Amino acid sequence: MSAQLTRRHAFVFELLGRSDYAIIGEIVDPGAKVLDLGCGEGELLQWLAENKGVDARGVEISGPKVQRAIARGVSVFQCDIDEGLADYPDGTFDYVILSQTLQETRQPRRVLREMLRVGRRAIVAFPNFGHWRVRSSMLMSGRAPRTKLFPYEWCDSPNIHFLTVHDFEDLAAQEHLVVERRYFLSGHRKVTLLPNLFAEVAVYLVSRAG
Amino acid sequence: MIVEANTVGFDSISLDSGATLAPIEIAYETYGELNAAKTNAILVLHAFSGDAHAAGISHETGKPGWWDNMIGPGKAFDTNRYFVICTNVLGGCRGTTGPASINPATGCPYAMSFPVITIGDMVRAQKMLIDWLGIPRLLSVSGGSMGGMQALEWAVAFPESVVSAIPIASTTRHSAQQIAFNEVGRQAIIADPDWNEGNYYGRNPPARGLAVARMVGHITYMSDDSMREKFGRRLRGKENFSFGFDVDFEVESYLRYRGSQFVTRFDANSYLYITKAMDYFDLATGRGSMAAALELTRARFLVISFSSDWLYPSYQSQEMVRALRSRNRDVAYVELQSNYGHDSFLVDVAEQTGLVRGFLASTFEKAQ
Known part of the structure; x- marks a missing residue:
């Protein structure tokens, strides 16, 4: 398995069934120190450890998922992302990954700041709430939108902070972050036109200025 | 698996109290085979009332070991892959020198003339045995409760000799309770x-x-x-x-x-x-602070606590994990759901088995 992805290609292959993982797998340098927040069962970390030789650590709140991650040999500790980074010294990691979880955190701004305190770079992947399907779902139904990307009833959804591509760009500007790379995906296709309307998932590589 | 207890003697040991105990005997059992490279040895550490008989059926008593559900062929500590060692602690009464042993100077049991011992003393005695067995590095040190304290002490006192540590339902220091x-x-x-x-x-x-x-x-x-x-x-x-x-x-x-x-x-x-010895236990003693103590470690850690354990509550394991993280140590942690209280690490081993097995396998692979 490999994350075959170059900027020349309009299509993104899947890694472990996910195209955002493929991009993350491409971004991360071999041998880097990586922390994955909300790492689930540690599949991405295990792939990065085996294929990129990274020093992999993970944080996950679900006990059963932590158990399966540890059982597959990944060093994961059970903790809440909103609180879990405080103990790490500054600059501990080369990359801190937050994949499809920013919208689930209670304090996204604080999480992003903490990511860039303990890590030199942050990789943030999130579902784009500005996608046209989301907009049309809400417009047509008059109810909290439900789409492939946002499949939950409003009362069951883990998502508590919805954001769009524009919103993340604004936050990055407010926080004086350098956006080193940005990727926009619709299924396996890369989106180049009007990403806030057509991207289902956005992946950002950001760092602190200076 | 019928197992036999062994005993080995050493001339003396210097204790944290300043006293010297001489000579000493250490009771131990082993399970599985040490590989040629001597890289598959695991020291299992018993809790307060345990002994060297951790696994298998005792030749002497016919009874199973105290962690027989965790140690053996195909179990968490898989004796088809690893060489597992367990000793009775210094101060114990199950084969290792303790207050009931005969003081050679008097010909009578030591009783209260036995010097006060610490978790550090127990670990130094175990190190003598491991050296005597010719094992340069332990793939893992692991135990629950007081066994976890010894595992932590090993990782701090002998960082070059410990590849990984698995403290279970344990603490870095005894609380007032x-x-x-x-x-x-x-x-x-x-x-x-x-x-x-x-x-x-x-x-x-x-x-x-x-x-x-x-x-x-x-x-x-x-x-x-x-x-x-x-x-x-x-x-x-x-x-x-x-x-x-x-x-x-x-x-x-x-x-x-x-x-x-x-x-x-x-x-x-x-x-x-x-x-x-348990009450005196505080990893920070003589090392400045908890952070300074854990700075000394080089091991990977797997820390496990149990939801219903109120004697060694999860907050103590979490303190341990946070302190390790603050020194950027490689640490995995999970709180397992169990109703059995502190006894969980001995009786509710199904989930613990999966964790330990996976952790050991990846540690062994990385260490090769």
């Missing part, structure tokens, strides 16, 4: 007239005091839930209250039985010495 329960146990023994300032060898041991101490201990090892499930308010062999102070309730019967059983296999003075 933990010290308090130990003190109740000690005072029960000391208050028994048969204790006789510790000089009861060859006479009646302080069986009543030791049994009461054990009864208190057993309460702390269980949870409210597990006691309700196991005993509830059920009466023992009767329909109605006796309106007296004989056994009415199942739980009374159980505690009395466990207390009386304990007396036949455990030395009261060892109870005093080993509980004191």
Whole structure:
């Protein structure tokens, strides 16, 4: 398995069934120190450890998922992302990954700041709430939108902070972050036109200025 | 798997108290085979009342080891892959030198002339055995409760000799509550007239005091839930209250039985010495701070706690994990859901098995 992805290609292959993982797998340098927040069962970390030789650590709140991650040999500790980074010294990691979880955190701004305190770079992947399907779902139904990307009833959804591509760009500007790379995906296709309307998932590589 | 106990002697050991104990004997058992490169050795560390007989069926007693559900072919500590060692702690009464051993200077048992020992002393004694076995590095040191304290002490005191550590249901230092329960146990023994300032060898041991101490201990090892499930308010062999102070309730019967059983296999003075060693335990002692102590470590860590364990609550494991993270150590942590209280690490091993097996396999692979 490999994350075959170059900027020349309009299509993104899947890694472990996910195209955002493929991009993350491409971004991360071999041998880097990586922390994955909300790492689930540690599949991405295990792939990065085996294929990129990274020093992999993970944080996950679900006990059963932590158990399966540890059982597959990944060093994961059970903790809440909103609180879990405080103990790490500054600059501990080369990359801190937050994949499809920013919208689930209670304090996204604080999480992003903490990511860039303990890590030199942050990789943030999130579902784009500005996608046209989301907009049309809400417009047509008059109810909290439900789409492939946002499949939950409003009362069951883990998502508590919805954001769009524009919103993340604004936050990055407010926080004086350098956006080193940005990727926009619709299924396996890369989106180049009007990403806030057509991207289902956005992946950002950001760092602190200076 | 029939296993035999071994004993090895050493000239002397210097203790944290400043005293020297000479000579000493260490009882140990081993399971599995040491590989040619000597990279598959795991030291398993027993809790307060355990002994060197961790796995298999004892040749001597016919009984299974205290962690037989975790150690053996195909189990968490897989003896088809690893060479597992377990020793009885210094100060113990199950083959390693302790207060019931004969002081060669007097020809009598040490009793209370036995020097006070620490978790650090226990670990240094184990290091002598590991050196004697010719093992340069341990793939893992692992144990629950006091065994976890020894695992942490190993990782701090001998960082170059420890590839990984698995402290389970344990702590970096004893809390006031933990010290308090130990003190109740000690005072029960000391208050028994048969204790006789510790000089009861060859006479009646302080069986009543030791049994009461054990009864208190057993309460702390269980949870409210597990006691309700196991005993509830059920009466023992009767329909109605006796309106007296004989056994009415199942739980009374159980505690009395466990207390009386304990007396036949455990030395009261060892109870005093080993509980004191636990109470003195604080990884930071002599090392400046907890952070400074953990800075010394080089091992990977797997830390496990149990949701219903109120004797060694999860917050203590989480403190340990946070301190390790603050030194950027490789640490995995999970709180397992179990109703069995502190005993969980001994009895509720299904999930623990998956964790330990995976952690050891990846540690072994990385270490090659």
